[in-house]
Amino acid sequence: MYEPFFEMTNTPFRNDIDTDALYLSSDMSEVLSRLEYAAARQLFAVVTADVGCGKSTAIRRFTSKLSKENYEILYLSDSKLTPRWFYKGLLDQLGIESKFYRGDARRQLHQQLEIIHGIYKKHVVTIVDEAHLLAKETLEEIRFLLNTKMDSHQPMSLILVGQNELWDKLKLQHYAAIRQRIDLKCEIPQYDLSQTHEYIAAHLSYSGGAKEVFTDKAIDEIYRYSAGSARAINKLCTHALIYAAQRAKKLIDDHMIREVIAGELP
Structure with a gap:
């Protein structure tokens, strides 16, 4: 509609422009560096920002730079994500039919993570979007998932992405056990x-x-x-x-x- 008038070959202010063409502020560059570090070392990171300030852009840029040979990327975005559907969503992406009971599904996922890491030599990066909407039960289940081999090894990188209220929630006392497991905090300012x-x-x-x-x-x-x-x-x-x-x-x-x-x- 306006591109020919301004002699434009690309539409400039879309949300889905090429990741290589995205504007990277110093703050965004720092967040991306932290996420790359989390992915390489299988850490637990939390990314927060106000509405419309670049959470999705950051994740899109971050995942586009991860080598498909070295990383398996799993992505969930569901405001009503229950523990059972958390496991089902991840196992579905791995091509595995999830068992009904939560404990069985958790063991299935651990087994698949060990196979991916041990046999295929890949790091698994799990991104949970809209995490500020997750119920306490689901956040607790995520903590249980990361409890393996007596805390000596995390089975995957986990990145929770949400609005600023996510961090406000995690600062509450009854989320202390989850908060203490967080390795990296990433804030995207306006x-x-x-x-x-x-x-x-x-x-x-x-x-x-x-x-x-x-x-x-x-x-x-x-x-x-x-x-x-x-x-x-x-x-x-x-x-x-x-x-x-x-x-x-x-x-x-x-x-x-x-x-x-x-x-x-x-």
């Missing part, structure tokens, strides 16, 4: 103003079109509206590009951004 400028510039560069589309004052307005949320930046920039193209405007200023915020956004 972008600051400078990073918002860099983010927009990186995505415009990815588009292959004009790089000077938004004025500095326009980006200041985008930052004020989005509070540094990547999702909100994407949404506002997309609407602004559509608005400008429909009016044959090659440059988007702060006045246009305010008009888009007031009249175009739900």
Whole structure:
């Protein structure tokens, strides 16, 4: 709709752009380094961020860089994940039919993890998304899963990903046993103003079109509206590009951004 007007070969503010083209702030680079460390050493990590601040982007970039020869990646995202369905979900991805009882399924999974690690020489990385919605029973079961060989060995890397309330939950006293098992804590903050400028510039560069589309004052307005949320930046920039193209405007200023915020956004 607007790409031809701005002579773009790629759509710049989508959520699913190529992982190699993603903007990496210093904070995001640090999170990715921690996750790579967790994967290599089979550690337990927790990733938290506000809504729209890049959790999914971080996981997508992280998993895209893991060698398929060295890593087996398992992914779950279910707000109503019970212990039984936790095991079933992982075993299904490994091509194994889960037994009904939780203890039996846990033993099945341990056996498969040992086979993958011992025979195929791969590290298993399990990612549980939307983890802030998990019930205490499921979080406890995850802790039991990591209890193996008298704490001398973790059978896999486990990464819990959720909104900031996940860490607030884990700080409660009745989650102390789980919290004490966490090896790495990764927080993805909102972008600051400078990073918002860099983010927009990186995505415009990815588009292959004009790089000077938004004025500095326009980006200041985008930052004020989005509070540094990547999702909100994407949404506002997309609407602004559509608005400008429909009016044959090659440059988007702060006045246009305010008009888009007031009249175009739900």
